Amino acid sequence: MTAGAQATQATNWTARRAIVCLAVGIALVGASAAADTLEPRYRKLGPDAVRSERIVTQGDWAAHLVDVLGLTPALTDDSSIEDVFGLLCPKDSGHRSDVAGGSTAGTSAYHAVIDVPKPKSPSDLLRMTVSLPSPAVYMLSVEGSGPQRWVVDQQVVGHLDPSELGVAQAREVVPLRRGPHEITAFLAHDSSAERVELTAYTPLCIEPAEGWRADRPLLHGDRARTMVRALGIEQRLPESGEPIVIEAESYANASAWGVRTHRKLTTRASEHTWVTAEGSPAEFTYRLHLEDPSLFTVEAVVHGISPQIWSIDGRHRVTVTPDEAAEGFAPADVITLPLTAGEHVIRALIPPDSGIDLIRLVRRKSDAADYLDLIEEAGFRGKAPAAYVTRSAAYKSLSNPTFLAHAYRYLEQVAGRPPMPLVEHDVGAVYSRPPSPLLPPEL
Amino acid sequence: MNIRCTTVVSLLMAFSWVVSSAEVALARPGSGAETESNRFSWHPSITTSTEADDNTRLESSHSNSDIGIFITPRIELAYQGHWFDLGADLGADVRRYIDKSSPSDEFYRLSGWVELGVLPGVTMRFANAWVPSAVNLAGPADHAANLVQTNRTSADLRFWSEVPGDGEITLAVQGARLISESFSSEIGGNGIDDDFRSDLWEGSFVGEYQTPLADRLSGFVRTHVRFRSFDDASIDDFGDLGAVVGIRTDWLDNLELEISGGYGLLGYYQGDRHHGFVGDLSLRYFVRNGTVLRLSFQSQNVFDIIGNAFAETTARMGVEHHLGERTAVSVGVFSSRLDNKTWNSGVDYYAGVDANIRRQISRRTQVELAYRYGQNAGDYSSDDFSENRLMLTFSYRR
Numbered sequence: 022m023t024a025g026a027q028a029t030q031a032t033n034w035t036a037r038r039a040i041v042c043l044a045v046g047i048a049l050v051g052a053s054a055a056a057d058t059l060e061p062r063y064r065k066l067g068p069d070a071v072r073s074e075r076i077v078t079q080g081d082w083a084a085h086l087v088d089v090l091g092l093t094p095a096l097t098d099d100s101s102i103e104d105v106f107g108l109l110c111p112k113d114s115g116h117r118s119d120v121a122g123g124s125t126a127g128t129s130a131y132h133a134v135i136d137v138p139k140p141k142s143p144s145d146l147l148r149m150t151v152s153l154p155s156p157a158v159y160m161l162s163v164e165g166s167g168p169q170r171w172v173v174d175q176q177v178v179g180h181l182d183p184s185e186l187g188v189a190q191a192r193e194v195v196p197l198r199r200g201p202h203e204i205t206a207f208l209a210h211d212s213s214a215e216r217v218e219l220t221a222y223t224p225l226c227i228e229p230a231e232g233w234r235a236d237r238p239l240l241h242g243d244r245a246r247t248m249v250r251a252l253g254i255e256q257r258l259p260e261s262g263e264p265i266v267i268e269a270e271s272y273a274n275a276s277a278w279g280v281r282t283h284r285k286l287t288t289r290a291s292e293h294t295w296v297t298a299e300g301s302p303a304e305f306t307y308r309l310h311l312e313d314p315s316l317f318t319v320e321a322v323v324h325g326i327s328p329q330i331w332s333i334d335g336r337h338r339v340t341v342t343p344d345e346a347a348e349g350f351a352p353a354d355v356i357t358l359p360l361t362a363g364e365h366v367i368r369a370l371i372p373p374d375s376g377i378d379l380i381r382l383v384r385r386k387s388d389a390a391d392y393l394d395l396i397e398e399a400g401f402r403g404k405a406p407a408a409y410v411t412r413s414a415a416y417k418s419l420s421n422p423t424f425l426a427h428a429y430r431y432l433e434q435v436a437g438r439p440p441m442p443l444v445e446h447d448v449g450a451v452y453s454r455p456p457s458p459l460l461p462p463e464l
Numbered sequence: 465m466n467i468r469c470t471t472v473v474s475l476l477m478a479f480s481w482v483v484s485s486a487e488v489a490l491a492r493p494g495s496g497a498e499t500e501s502n503r504f505s506w507h508p509s510i511t512t513s514t515e516a517d518d519n520t521r522l523e524s525s526h527s528n529s530d531i532g533i534f535i536t537p538r539i540e541l542a543y544q545g546h547w548f549d550l551g552a553d554l555g556a557d558v559r560r561y562i563d564k565s566s567p568s569d570e571f572y573r574l575s576g577w578v579e580l581g582v583l584p585g586v587t588m589r590f591a592n593a594w595v596p597s598a599v600n601l602a603g604p605a606d607h608a609a610n611l612v613q614t615n616r617t618s619a620d621l622r623f624w625s626e627v628p629g630d631g632e633i634t635l636a637v638q639g640a641r642l643i644s645e646s647f648s649s650e651i652g653g654n655g656i657d658d659d660f661r662s663d664l665w666e667g668s669f670v671g672e673y674q675t676p677l678a679d680r681l682s683g684f685v686r687t688h689v690r691f692r693s694f695d696d697a698s699i700d701d702f703g704d705l706g707a708v709v710g711i712r713t714d715w716l717d718n719l720e721l722e723i724s725g726g727y728g729l730l731g732y733y734q735g736d737r738h739h740g741f742v743g744d745l746s747l748r749y750f751v752r753n754g755t756v757l758r759l760s761f762q763s764q765n766v767f768d769i770i771g772n773a774f775a776e777t778t779a780r781m782g783v784e785h786h787l788g789e790r791t792a793v794s795v796g797v798f799s800s801r802l803d804n805k806t807w808n809s810g811v812d813y814y815a816g817v818d819a820n821i822r823r824q825i826s827r828r829t830q831v832e833l834a835y836r837y838g839q840n841a842g843d844y845s846s847d848d849f850s851e852n853r854l855m856l857t858f859s860y861r862r
Contacts, residue, residue: 068712068720069682072674073632074624091752257827390503397505398862405544407501420720426754426786
């Protein structure tokens with residue numbers, strides 16, 4: 022082949038390659054223009070986020086969080102971003118719901134109370150419907166007696182026995198969409214159910230420091246705060262100052278069967294005095310005044326083997342299960358939540374032969390930097406609290422296998438198991454190396 | 465020794481900067497916005513491992529079974545602001561075997577960096593890393609017999625911008641200087657140089673354009689140019705360029721897929737040119753029961769620190785499964801084919817299986833049991849080896 026022919030061939034090759042590159046470029050730009058109409062406003066982060074330096078909005082972050090936490094069954098095609106925020110952190114605004122198959126004793130946006138109709142015969146299935154005005158993660162509780170099995174929309178939420186306390190909370194929480202839902206109960210012989218409540222599970226509220234704002238850029242501090250709450254490890258935040266200690270016997274009010282006692286157990290009670298329920302369940306009420314708002318972990322030193330129901334300010338209600346192995350008193354985590362300055366009420370409903378020795382409110386540091394430290398301890402890289410989160414960083418956080426493994430169990434975790442998540446100690450894979458030992462992986 | 469002095473001095477300077485910055489940050493009381501804007505963090509950690517290895521020197525004779533104890537203390541420091549990141553990662557890796565003929569050694573992992581957001585979309589990064597690097601790419605990258613201490617100083621300039629059509633473009637240039645401690649190496653079939661140093665300059669440019677193509681589908685074009693120039697072996701100087709077109713999608717729920725393919729050209733300034741297909745396929749599938757499946761395939765040009773360039777084809781497959789909250793198990797297989805293009809010195813293979821189980825003991829402590837079998841085989845049987853390794857590791861990280 023002559024030099025001229027070679028030059029011509031080389032020119033042809035170059036021209037062909039240029040045409041191919043140009044065609045690919047035009048195809049990508051054209052397709053991207055067509056794709057403009059396909060992108061909904063707020064949605065789960067997509068494949069374009071993998072290497073995107075765009076700033077992620079709180080709306081997109083919340084939409085992706087709801088997806089990985091398994092809460093999307095509560096959303097419909099016409100759900101708004103406010104519904105997404107409500108799933109992550111229900112804020113009661115006082116709306117009312119309609120109830121059929123039972124009479125409404127009191128309802129609001131995230132709460133429905135149903136007076137259960139009397140069954141025509143003892144073997145009858147109890148069936149009722151309730152129309153919920155807001156999508157949320159709901160917990161069912163029932164007043165009555167005897168063993169019973171409750172089902173919401175074909176999903177078993179718990180085998181309950183409210184005999185000891187007169188009320189029982191389901192162990193499973195369930196994401197429910199706006200609109201009508203069927204509630205079914207199978208009652209054992211001699212069992213009864215008088216009232217059923219479906220209440221949005223408020224104790225675990227996932228939201229940024231200043232609440233959700235759909236179009237506001239997500240900051241690293243907010244990313245950390247929401248991830249910590251999704252992982253259920255907020256009680257690991259560092260303590261701040263002396264805890265507030267309330268002796269159980271210094272209650273403000275006690276129901277009929279609640280008494281103080283000096284009875285000795287295998288472990289000594291604080292101040293040698295504690296409270297118990299004699300014969301029937303008893304409710305103890307404690308009042309406290311906080312000078313400053315703060316995040317608190319409420320802990321209790323309790324006695325007994327049966328579950329107790331605790332509530333803070335009448336809204337945040339949790340079931341506390343004492344350590345069965347402890348013969349005397351044992352500490353139990355009640356709840357971690359932010360409390361405002363001012364008056365607060367703690368109520369504890371305990372079954373017979375159970376008791377409370379004392380209540381501790383541990384103040385916790387809750388600055389953005391504290392949350393960032395906590396997720397870094399769990400193996401996630403952080404940045405400055407006020408730095409914007411890029412879509413790629415958001416995507417990386419939410420597709421981390423460790424985070425996903427725990428996020429997928431979010432609904433179980435809500436039911437009260439103390440989390441001990443496996444974290445990344447950055448020990449590295451047994452065999453791994455970047456594409457080139459001298460080229461940083463990000464390039 | 466120059467490496468150590470330079471590195472230690474630079475790290476001490478970085479560390480003092482971190483500490484002084486930290487003092488300023490920590491001195492601010494309360495939780496006001498000013499405190500929230502900057503942040504100092506530190507995470508000390510230590511891992512202790514006991515290893516049973518049936519080939520500690522990675523030799524074909526396979527005659528060095530031994531028990532080793534490794535201790536790896538480490539501290540990660542960071543001071544972060546809205547427009548800058550300053551960090552240091554300071555650690556040591558001390559490896560001791562019972563039999564003195566095994567390669568007991570200690571390595572240092574000391575790195576520091578500063579990243580500055582100088583203008584919207586423009587980032588500069590300066591970094592220095594005194595860390596061990598793998599010598600033989602067709603061998604385990606974490607094995608003492610395959611590691612040499614190197615120092616790499618680099619400067620990056622990165623530009624990112626949105627472009628019309630919902631696309632994004634990233635351009636990055638990097639210059640770096642790598643120096644190594646002397647080690648024993650075979651030089652181009654001319655025998656063994658016991659005092660070989662891999663001192664070189666290198667530079668690279670990377671450009672990427674990505675855009676959404678459809679619902680749950682995005683496309684990208686990526687191109688790169690690299691060069692490397694050795695101080696003492698200019699015959700090994702080379703340039704490398706490549707361009708790929710690819711897509712990323714998660715059309716199927718919980719399935720991430722990225723496929724790219726293109727052309728790569730590798731050329732020595734004083735020698736041959738090699739070109740061919742470069743590409744990447746990676747797939748990750750999450751199952752809601754806590755299982756993650758991974759599959760990857762890569763065809764690319766890679767380089768070792770001696771000056772060899774390889775056309776590498778690697779495939780990996782792995783499964784990780786979380787057993788409850790505290791425990792995870794993973795199993796994987798891998799295989800690499802490295803075709804040496806520098807001296808046309810043949811093809812090397814490295815393949816094997818690995819498995820590990822991790823359990824969280826307490827909030828900050830973890831235990832891991834890992835097993836790996838790796839086998840090297842190639843055109844020159846004299847350097848082939850196989851290795852079984854079982855490692856029990858306890859780690860603490862706060």
